[in-house]
Amino acid sequence: MVNKHFIDVSCCRLCGACLSSCPVLNYSPELARAAKDRLNRGLDIDVLDRCTTCFSCNSYCPNDCHPYELILLRWHERYLRLGLPAIARMVIPGDQSSIWSQLYPLLPSDEKDQIREWRRMEGKHGRDILLTGCFSSFSPFLAANSVLKGLTAYGDERLWCSGGHIYQLGLLDVVEKAGLRIKKVLEELKPRQVVTMMAAEHAMLTRILPEKFGININTDVITLEQWLLQQLQSGNLPLSSPVERRIAIHDNCFSKSEGDSLWRAVREIASACGADLVEMPHNRRDALCCGFGAAAGKFSLLDLIEHGSKRLKEAEQAGADCLVTYCSACYFIFSVVKELYGSRLELYHLLELVALARGDKPLHRTRQRAFQIIAIITANVLRMTFNSAARRRFHIDLSLFDRELSQDDKGTEPARLVRFFNTLYNSAAFCNAVVLGILHFTVRTIIYFRRRLSHDRYGEISVS
Numbered sequence: 242m243v244n245k246h247f248i249d250v251s252c253c254r255l256c257g258a259c260l261s262s263c264p265v266l267n268y269s270p271e272l273a274r275a276a277k278d279r280l281n282r283g284l285d286i287d288v289l290d291r292c293t294t295c296f297s298c299n300s301y302c303p304n305d306c307h308p309y310e311l312i313l314l315r316w317h318e319r320y321l322r323l324g325l326p327a328i329a330r331m332v333i334p335g336d337q338s339s340i341w342s343q344l345y346p347l348l349p350s351d352e353k354d355q356i357r358e359w360r361r362m363e364g365k366h367g368r369d370i371l372l373t374g375c376f377s378s379f380s381p382f383l384a385a386n387s388v389l390k391g392l393t394a395y396g397d398e399r400l401w402c403s404g405g406h407i408y409q410l411g412l413l414d415v416v417e418k419a420g421l422r423i424k425k426v427l428e429e430l431k432p433r434q435v436v437t438m439m440a441a442e443h444a445m446l447t448r449i450l451p452e453k454f455g456i457n458i459n460t461d462v463i464t465l466e467q468w469l470l471q472q473l474q475s476g477n478l479p480l481s482s483p484v485e486r487r488i489a490i491h492d493n494c495f496s497k498s499e500g501d502s503l504w505r506a507v508r509e510i511a512s513a514c515g516a517d518l519v520e521m522p523h524n525r526r527d528a529l530c531c532g533f534g535a536a537a538g539k540f541s542l543l544d545l546i547e548h549g550s551k552r553l554k555e556a557e558q559a560g561a562d563c564l565v566t567y568c569s570a571c572y573f574i575f576s577v578v579k580e581l582y583g584s585r586l587e588l589y590h591l592l593e594l595v596a597l598a599r600g601d602k603p604l605h606r607t608r609q610r611a612f613q614i615i616a617i618i619t620a621n622v623l624r625m626t627f628n629s630a631a632r633r634r635f636h637i638d639l640s641l642f643d644r645e646l647s648q649d650d651k652g653t654e655p656a657r658l659v660r661f662f663n664t665l666y667n668s669a670a671f672c673n674a675v676v677l678g679i680l681h682f683t684v685r686t687i688i689y690f691r692r693r694l695s696h697d698r699y700g701e702i703s704v705s
């Protein structure tokens with residue numbers, strides 16, 4: 242479990258730099274010092290409610306005291322005391338209410354086949370493995386891409402993104418279990434090299450699991466972006482169709498654990514694709530979260546939409562017509578928020594951008610997938626509203642990790658409520674300018690009043 246290397250509060254000088262520089266909290270230096278003091282003593286609530294688990298404060302600390310890990314530790318203590326609210330089940334792999342369990346039956350057959358293939362270990366030993374990451378299973382079409390030729394995809398959401406997204410939620414005992422499981426899988430696969438489709442997995446395998454949990458992965462691991470850059474530089478990936486679009490790049494939370502080399506690689510790749518890059522005011526180490534982390538404090542879907550839409554607005558105001566992300570989780574969050582909020586931006590994963598620059602036509606099922614996920618969220622929220630048993634808080638069953646990973650455990654029939662909303666949201670009666678206009682207006686109005694409230698309470702500068 243959490244050991245003494247996880248965080249050493251005694252190195253904190255209470256200078257407050259971490260929380261006063263935080264792009265979310267908007268604390269004065271005095272407030273920041275007081276809040277950090279309370280956090281050190283386990284007494285703060287405000288930071289724990291409003292933190293978007295973005296990783297930035299680690300880089301603001303002049304003493305390398307890891308204030309971010311302290312927040313995770315406090316969340317972990319809260320989790321041990323209270324468990325998680327039921328809504329969190331949606332991002333718990335293997336749970337019947339999870340998006341994975343409910344999405345798989347809705348996927349087209351080519352993507353179901355892809356997931357089945359990703360889960361297979363036979364014939365993959367000693368290869369260059371593309372570790373897909375649990376959130377890539379929401380959009381397997383991203384990896385149906387000639388750009389990835391030469392890599393063998395392997396992945397399963399029950400590897401929990403090597404513990405990535407639950408690390409961000411502070412579920413530290415679960416992270417340890419997930420870490421031990423991915424270690425066992427990689428020892429069996431014995432890959433020549435692992436290429437991680439999500440920066441989160443690279444950070445987990447190369448830094449966080451060894452340094453914070455003592456779990457050492459004896460495999461060469463590089464990010465997808467490093468691999469792409471190598472392919473471009475060696476001439477293996479000729480690009481012949483410049484993508485003449487103005488793009489903004491969203492740097493994800495875990496990219497901050499990688500630092501400048503990753504941020505530079507992504508921008509080099511985008512430039513090689515012929516894109517015209519614009520930067521959002523919050524970029525690289527100061528980047529705001531996509532909305533996933535914003536829901537971590539209070540598990541509020543409105544926090545997720547509010548912060549996700551803030552980021553979309555920031556890209557629009559920077560003059561971009563496309564937002565490019567290199568994280569499958571950010572891709573899914575932005576796709577959902579875009580449909581609910583009504584952003585004019587097009588959303589691409591970096592892999593799709595490279596495919597376009599090669600002259601390919603990526604599948605880009607972004608909109609359809611977003612509405613499938615919105616159908617699942619609607620069904621879950623309704624169920625949890627009207628069924629008290631479905632609303633109960635819970636602790637994650639760690640015995641899940643003792644079960645073998647079977648290949649076909651994907652469900653076949655969508656739940657009735659999910660099927661109903663999926664049919665509705667994909668029908669002409671819903672997908673028309675009038676209904677979508679009403680939806681966007683309603684969501685924007687709710688978000689506007691939330692921001693006003695937050696501005697009054699915290700003086701937060703909102704992106705209007």
Ligand code: SF4
Pocket residue numbers: 260262263264265266288291292293294295296297298299309312
């Ligand atoms: S993780 Fe991000 S949002 Fe949370 S306190 Fe640190 S800088 Fe602020």
Ligand code: SF4
Pocket residue numbers: 252253254255256257258259260277301302303304305306307308
């Ligand atoms: S964690 Fe670092 S930046 Fe934050 S108060 Fe302590 S010493 Fe200062």
